Amino acid sequence: MNSKIKQCSLAKMKVLFGFFVVIFGISCSGDDDDDDKLGNWVDSSVFDGTPRSSAVAFTIGNKGYMGTGFDGDDYLKDFWVYDLEGNFWSQLSDFSGSARSAGVAFTSNENGYIGLGFDGDNELGDFYRYNTTTNVWDSIAGFPGTPRRGAVAFNSETLGYVGTGFDGDNDKKDFWKYSPQTDSWQEIVGFGGDKRREAVTFTIGDKVYMGTGISNGLNQDDFWVFDFNTEMWSPLTDLDTDDYDITRSNAVAFAIGDRGYIACGDGGIGATDSVWEYNPNTDFWEEKTSFEGTTRQDAVAFYNGTRAFVALGRSGNLYLDDNWEFRPFEEEDEDD
Numbered sequence: 001m002n003s004k005i006k007q008c009s010l011a012k013m014k015v016l017f018g019f020f021v022v023i024f025g026i027s028c029s030g031d032d033d034d035d036d037k038l039g040n041w042v043d044s045s046v047f048d049g050t051p052r053s054s055a056v057a058f059t060i061g062n063k064g065y066m067g068t069g070f071d072g073d074d075y076l077k078d079f080w081v082y083d084l085e086g087n088f089w090s091q092l093s094d095f096s097g098s099a100r101s102a103g104v105a106f107t108s109n110e111n112g113y114i115g116l117g118f119d120g121d122n123e124l125g126d127f128y129r130y131n132t133t134t135n136v137w138d139s140i141a142g143f144p145g146t147p148r149r150g151a152v153a154f155n156s157e158t159l160g161y162v163g164t165g166f167d168g169d170n171d172k173k174d175f176w177k178y179s180p181q182t183d184s185w186q187e188i189v190g191f192g193g194d195k196r197r198e199a200v201t202f203t204i205g206d207k208v209y210m211g212t213g214i215s216n217g218l219n220q221d222d223f224w225v226f227d228f229n230t231e232m233w234s235p236l237t238d239l240d241t242d243d244y245d246i247t248r249s250n251a252v253a254f255a256i257g258d259r260g261y262i263a264c265g266d267g268g269i270g271a272t273d274s275v276w277e278y279n280p281n282t283d284f285w286e287e288k289t290s291f292e293g294t295t296r297q298d299a300v301a302f303y304n305g306t307r308a309f310v311a312l313g314r315s316g317n318l319y320l321d322d323n324w325e326f327r328p329f330e331e332e333d334e335d336d
Helices: 003-035
Strands: 040-043 056-060 063-070 075-083 088-091 104-108 111-115 127-131 136-140 152-155 160-166 171-179 184-188 200-204 207-211 223-227 232-236 252-256 259-263 275-279 284-288 300-303 308-311 323-327
Touching (some): 056 104, 056 111, 063 111, 063 300, 104 152, 104 160, 152 200, 200 252, 200 259, 252 300, 252 308
Antiparallel strands (some): 075 088, 104 111, 111 127, 160 171, 200 207, 207 223, 259 275, 275 284, 308 323
16 A cells, blocks of 8 residues: 555544544543432431331421331330431330331321321221320321321321321222311312322422322322312322333432422332432422432431431331431532
């Protein structure tokens, strides 16, 4: 081959190779940027009591209340409070009902309400009020639906709501509201979603968002919003789309500001550590930094609108007692 032609060919190859390297570098750099997810998990005060799963929890002000659950051997009835600001736990009066797991909780007028669940033999339908000022428990009117476990509960400023779950024979989709003023329950209608157990809810303003859960061995992918003003349910975009798949059961959910979050849970082939943020203005989800603790399900969450914590739960047969704060708008820091 002519030497000048050979040199020209080599020069062209070098140019092309350099061009390929530049393009490849840009492509890789873009992929890295796409993989960066916002959100930071901060290791907080470890729970003082027995590690457990399937406890109940509610938040009033800067205090997160938690009790009952299962530790792998026993059903529990001890009750605790976590100080979100002080970052410490204190034990309170034991829950006055029978020991249980997979119950529900809601709040009203600085009081907490706990009921339903499973005691190892039977699904339960009793309910109790906890006075956060006096540290005293009182029984209230029992749940009028079938006794059940794995239900959801939430509250407006004046009413508590309970629905879905498993009654020992059948997954459920009925909903009931409780009035503390009259100590009475009333069924509400209009939920068009599927039956389910082990779903989650989070509240933003005057609306509650509900999704996930399992029925007949299948994770449910429908997602719904409940309006306190009209007491009507409306469907939103499913949790399984071309852009994402958030389906799972036994997860936790919470809200910070005007965003909702679903974290951890059983994805169908085992526990997942993925965390997703919901924007109600766009009806769209964005993936956040994965949960930094041990991957788990059956955890609890405390949240007061500005701060949120995920604690306890289990990973297989390992029962957990750690506690993590999620800061969704910070960069990940693995050292805190």
